[in-house]
Amino acid sequence: MESINILLVEDNEDDRFLTIRTLRKQPVQVNISIAKNGDEALKTLMAAENDLPDLVLLDLQLPKIGGTTLLAKIREKHDNNRLPILILTSSDNPADINICLQLGISGYLSKPLDAASLGNFLNRKAP
Amino acid sequence: MPTKSLKLGFSFASSLRRSFRVRLFAGITAVILVVSAAFASLLFYHQYRDQLDKKQSEGNLMARLLARDVRLAVFSGERDEIIKSAKGTMAMPDVQAVEIYDKEGALISRLAIEMEEHAHYSSFVAEIPGLINKNFEKSLIVSKHWGENAEASVGTVRITLDDSRAEARQHKLILTAVMTTLCLLALGVFAAFLLARSMTRPIAQLAACAAALKDGDDSVYVPVETDDEIGHLATTFNSMVTAIRSRTKDLEEALEELYQMNIALEGKVERRTAQLAGANRELEAFNYSASHDLRAPLNRLAGFCDALREDYGERLDEQGRQYLARIAATGQQMDRVLSAMLTLYQVQQRAMAPRNLDISELVHAVTAALHQREPERDVEFVIQDDVIVYGDMKLLWLALENIIGNAWKFTLGKAPGRIEFYVKTVDGEKICCLKDNGAGFDMAYYDKLFTPFQRLHNFEDFPGTGVGLAIVQRIISRHDGRIWLESMEGVGTTCCFVLPQGPDHEENPAKEGA
Numbered sequence: 001m002e003s004i005n006i007l008l009v010e011d012n013e014d015d016r017f018l019t020i021r022t023l024r025k026q027p028v029q030v031n032i033s034i035a036k037n038g039d040e041a042l043k044t045l046m047a048a049e050n051d052l053p054d055l056v057l058l059d060l061q062l063p064k065i066g067g068t069t070l071l072a073k074i075r076e077k078h079d080n081n082r083l084p085i086l087i088l089t090s091s092d093n094p095a096d097i098n099i100c101l102q103l104g105i106s107g108y109l110s111k112p113l114d115a116a117s118l119g120n121f122l123n124r125k126a127p
Numbered sequence: 128m129p130t131k132s133l134k135l136g137f138s139f140a141s142s143l144r145r146s147f148r149v150r151l152f153a154g155i156t157a158v159i160l161v162v163s164a165a166f167a168s169l170l171f172y173h174q175y176r177d178q179l180d181k182k183q184s185e186g187n188l189m190a191r192l193l194a195r196d197v198r199l200a201v202f203s204g205e206r207d208e209i210i211k212s213a214k215g216t217m218a219m220p221d222v223q224a225v226e227i228y229d230k231e232g233a234l235i236s237r238l239a240i241e242m243e244e245h246a247h248y249s250s251f252v253a254e255i256p257g258l259i260n261k262n263f264e265k266s267l268i269v270s271k272h273w274g275e276n277a278e279a280s281v282g283t284v285r286i287t288l289d290d291s292r293a294e295a296r297q298h299k300l301i302l303t304a305v306m307t308t309l310c311l312l313a314l315g316v317f318a319a320f321l322l323a324r325s326m327t328r329p330i331a332q333l334a335a336c337a338a339a340l341k342d343g344d345d346s347v348y349v350p351v352e353t354d355d356e357i358g359h360l361a362t363t364f365n366s367m368v369t370a371i372r373s374r375t376k377d378l379e380e381a382l383e384e385l386y387q388m389n390i391a392l393e394g395k396v397e398r399r400t401a402q403l404a405g406a407n408r409e410l411e412a413f414n415y416s417a418s419h420d421l422r423a424p425l426n427r428l429a430g431f432c433d434a435l436r437e438d439y440g441e442r443l444d445e446q447g448r449q450y451l452a453r454i455a456a457t458g459q460q461m462d463r464v465l466s467a468m469l470t471l472y473q474v475q476q477r478a479m480a481p482r483n484l485d486i487s488e489l490v491h492a493v494t495a496a497l498h499q500r501e502p503e504r505d506v507e508f509v510i511q512d513d514v515i516v517y518g519d520m521k522l523l524w525l526a527l528e529n530i531i532g533n534a535w536k537f538t539l540g541k542a543p544g545r546i547e548f549y550v551k552t553v554d555g556e557k558i559c560c561l562k563d564n565g566a567g568f569d570m571a572y573y574d575k576l577f578t579p580f581q582r583l584h585n586f587e588d589f590p591g592t593g594v595g596l597a598i599v600q601r602i603i604s605r606h607d608g609r610i611w612l613e614s615m616e617g618v619g620t621t622c623c624f625v626l627p628q629g630p631d632h633e634e635n636p637a638k639e640g641a
Contacts, residue, residue, distance in 0.1 A: 012423070018430040061423065090423040111423070112430030 003029035004122065007053040009041045009070070010034070010088070011062050015111065019057065019088070022113045026122060038065030042073060045083075052078065055106075055122075056085045060096055068099045080104040086121065088113065148327035152319055159315035167308035174300050182249065182293050186286065189219060190253035193284045197227055198255050201235065201282045213238045216286065223248055224287040227255075230280065239287075247290040254280035329357045333364060345372045414472040422465055428458045460590075464580075467594035470525070471579065474601050479519045481606070483629055486559065487514045489524055490548045493531045506535065506544035514550050514559065517629030518606050526602040529595040530561050530622050536589050537565030537620065556625050564619040576612060599624075 006023065010016045016034065023030050033053065035041035060067030071085065087100050087108035097108060109117055142149045193216045200208035213225045217238050224239035257280060329352055336347040347368055349361040432455040440448060487510055494508050538544030547562040568583045575581040579597040603610040606626050614620040
C-alpha cells in the first residue's frame, strides 16, 4: 500500500497530538508534516511546489492568519483537485463552513477526530 | 319692468333680513314718515278749518252789515238808498252778487257780476231786522240773538261770494304743508341714515374683526368709540382677543417644548438602540467564544478520554474505567449545555417567517421521533388533530421538542405515561395545552422555571441542561404569545401557550374585537 503525504496545519499541541494519533491508527502509511501557523503552512507549500502533499488537514482557528484567510491564499495558487484540503473544526459554525465550501474543500470533520470518519474519507480520496 | 321691481323688492327684503343697519334705517324712516305725515295732516286740517271759519264769518258779517245798512231803506221803500248800499257792498272784494228781498221774498234789487260757469260760489243770507236792540247797535257779533227777532224781519239780503281766491289760498296752504313735510322728511331720513350708521358702525367693525379672528388674524383690535353697551362689547372682545393671543402663544411654546422633548427623546432612543446593538454584538461575540473557545478544550478532553480508553483501557481496573466514563459523560453534558446556549442565542437572532401551520402535525412528528429514540418507553399520546396556529415553523418545532421532550422525560417513572395535546378556547383565545401525568413540580419554585440553567429536579433523576424552558419561553415571546405551566407534584404538569392569530385569520372574527 502506498503512503500518503499529509500536511497538518494546527496550532494547538494537544490537538496535534490527538490528530496525529488518529492518523497513525489508519491502515495506510501516512507521512505527516506539520505547520503550527498560517505562515509556516504557506512556506512549506512554497518549498514543496513540485512535491505537494496529497492532503492538507486545516484547523480553522489559527493565530495571526486565520484558517479561512489561509485557505483563500492557498486557493489562489492551487485548486482542490491539485491540493485537496480537509477542514477540522471544533464547532459547526455555518458561516465559516460556507466560506470554506465556496473557496473549495474536500470536506470538514469535527474534533475530536474520529478514526472511522477519517478512514472513510481517506479510502475515498487516496490514490 | 315688473320683474325688475320684483327683484328689487326681493333684494330689499333679503337685505332687510340680513343687515341690521338696513333694518334700523328702515325702522327709523318708517317712524319719521308716519310722524311727519300725521303732523302735516293735522297742520293742514287746522289751517283748512281756520280758512273755512274765516270765510263763513266774513260772509255772514258782510250779509249782516248790508242788512243793517239797508234796514231803513227797505222799511221805507227808498229804492235809491237800497241800490247805493248794495253798490257799496259790491265794491268789497270777492263779492259776486248782492240780492235784496222784501218781507214776502220778492226781489227788490239785484246787482251781480257775470258768473263764470266752473267757479265755486258761496251764498250768505241775512234777515233784515225790524227791531234793533242796543247790543246790535254796538256790536255786530250778535248772532246768538239773531233768531229771536226773526218774525220781526222786514226782508232778506243774499250775498254771493266768489270762492276762487279762498281756494287759491287753500291750494297754496296744501302746497306749503306738503313742501314742509317733504323737507322735514328728507331731513329726517338723512338723520335716520346718520343715526343708523353711527349705531351700526361699531357692530360692523366688531363683526369684521370677529371674522378676521376666525380666519386666524389674532392681531385685530376693535376701536372703542362709545361708553355704551356696544363699547363694552368691543372692550370685552379686545380683551378676549388678547387672551386668545396669549393662549396661542402658550400653546405654541408648549408645542415647541414638546417638539424639543421629542427630539431629545429620539436622540435618547437612538443612543439606547446603539447601546443595545453594542450589547447584542457583545452577546454574539460571547456566544461565539462560548461555542468555539470553550468547545475546543472540551473536544480535547473528549479526545484524550477516547485515547486513554483505547490505549490504556485494558490496563485500568473496573473502577478506573468507570471514572473515565464519568469524565467523558461530564464533558458531554457540558457540550450539551453549550449547544443549548447557542440554541437560545439562535432563537433570538432568527429572522421570523410566520405562516398558518398545522401544529398537530408537528406534535405527531416530535412524538414519533421520541418513540423511535426510546422504543422501550410505554407512553400513550392523545393528540387533537387539525390545530392551526400562526407561527414560525422551525421555532415552533424547537419549542415543541422541548415541551414534549420534558413531558416525555418526566413521565419516565409512570407506566403507562400519558401525554395529551389539546386546544381550549377561553375568551376567544385559542390555548394550546400539553398535559402529562409525570413527576410534576412544586409551584413554589415557579419563578425559577424560565431562568436558564435553573433546574427543579436532580440531574440523576431527570437529566437536562436547564435551558429548555428558557428556549421555549423565548420562542413564544418572539411570537408575542404567552406561556404558563400548572403542576402538582406526583400528579403531572400542564404546559399552556397562546399564539396571536395571523393577519389572514377569519375564524370567529366577531370575538376578536372583544
